[in-house]
Amino acid sequence: DADVTQTPRNRITKTGKRIMLECSQTKGHDRMYWYRQDPGLGLRLIYYSFDVKDINKGEISDGYSVSRQAQAKFSLSLESAIPNQTALYFCATSDFETSGKETQYFGPGTRLLVL
Amino acid sequence: SQQGEEDPQALSIQEGENATMNCSYKTSINNLQWYRQNSGRGLVHLILIRSNEREKHSGRLRVTLDTSKKSSSLLITASRAADTASYFCAKGGATNKLIFGTGTLLAVQP
Numbered sequence: 001d002a003d004v005t006q007t008p009r010n011r012i013t014k015t016g017k018r019i020m021l022e023c024s025q026t027k028g029h030d031r032m033y034w035y036r037q038d039p040g041l042g043l044r045l046i047y048y049s050f051d052v053k054d055i056n057k058g059e060i061s062d063g064y065s066v067s068r069q070a071q072a073k074f075s076l077s078l079e080s081a082i083p084n085q086t087a088l089y090f091c092a093t094s095d096f097e098t099s100g101k102e103t104q105y106f107g108p109g110t111r112l113l114v115l
Numbered sequence: 116s117q118q119g120e121e122d123p124q125a126l127s128i129q130e131g132e133n134a135t136m137n138c139s140y141k142t143s144i145n146n147l148q149w150y151r152q153n154s155g156r157g158l159v160h161l162i163l164i165r166s167n168e169r170e171k172h173s174g175r176l177r178v179t180l181d182t183s184k185k186s187s188s189l190l191i192t193a194s195r196a197a198d199t200a201s202y203f204c205a206k207g208g209a210t211n212k213l214i215f216g217t218g219t220l221l222a223v224q225p
Contacts, residue, residue, distance in 0.1 A: 004157070035215075042203060043158070043215040058212075090157055102207055103148065106157035 003027045004107040006091050012113045013081050021076045021110050023091030031094045032074040033104065034058075034066060036087040043090065049074055050096075081114045088112075121204060121216040129224050134191040136219040138204030139184075146207040147180055147187045151200045152218070158203065162189075196225045 004025045013019050023032065030051045035043040035058075045058030047066040055066060063085060065077045078085055088111050092104040121138050128134055138147070146165045150158040164171045164180045164187065171178045177190040191198055201220050205213040 033212075040217060042217040045212060045214075048212060088155070092158075102146070102213070103160045103163060104158075104205075104213060106159070108157050109155065111155070 004091060004093055004105055006089075006107040006110050008110060009108065010111045012115065014115050015082055017081050019078050019081055019112075021078075021089055021091075021112070023074045023076070023107055025072050025091075025093045025105075025107075027093055027095070027105060028071075029093040029095040029105070030071065031096060031102075032068065033092040033094070034064075034074070034076045035090045035092065036060070036085075037090060037109075038087050046076065078112075078114075081112075083114045086112060086114045121202075121219050123219060124217070125220040125222070127222040127224065128194055130194060130196055132194055134194050134198070134221055134223070136189045136202050136204075136221070138187045138189070138216050140187075140204075140206045140214075140216075141185065142206070142208060144182075144206045144208055147178075148205045148207060148213065149176075149178060149187075149189050150203045150205060150215075152203065153200045161202075163207075191221075194221075194223045196223050199223045 007022045033048045034046040037043050044060050048056050049068045067075050088109050090109050091107040094102050094104045148163045149161045152158045162173045164178050175192045180187045201218045203218045204216045
């Protein structure tokens, strides 16, 4: 979805390096999410943010940190990358509706390889 | 784990046949959503069914929800080669986060 962009699309890094993955959206949504996808494990939630001043840990936050710089930007950092953080990373956004429905819109993903 | 199970893990059918994928979950839900993922790309929302609904249609898609059995199914009718993708169910709970299943890989042979 072109409304949600992620940079870089691919990244190779070495163990111990700090890296940042960036996500931007033009959908005007308040809510943003970071997921990782590993083969056979589906998507797992790393962090999420319901507005600029709100940051919440997801299912697997250890080894990661995030920053919500603006409504449209949500970045994910790996403080000291390790090989088992090799995965496909997705950013997503959503706009809360009072009925409780919530559809998420995904970016194209960042493929990360940690050597 | 809060993740439910999807089955089958993989499904191969011929073009024109119907494809059925199932999703089970463990905790109560507000809604259940189905997403599609083409290889290596982002997920795309297909359809949402609320906890008080039993069946929903969208084009060639039909979703059912049985809250007593904590299960849902996605039926794709008259499948096409372009339907080849992974399909994920996602459970929407009271916290408004989504919990994704492990996915079903569908291959539609032309």
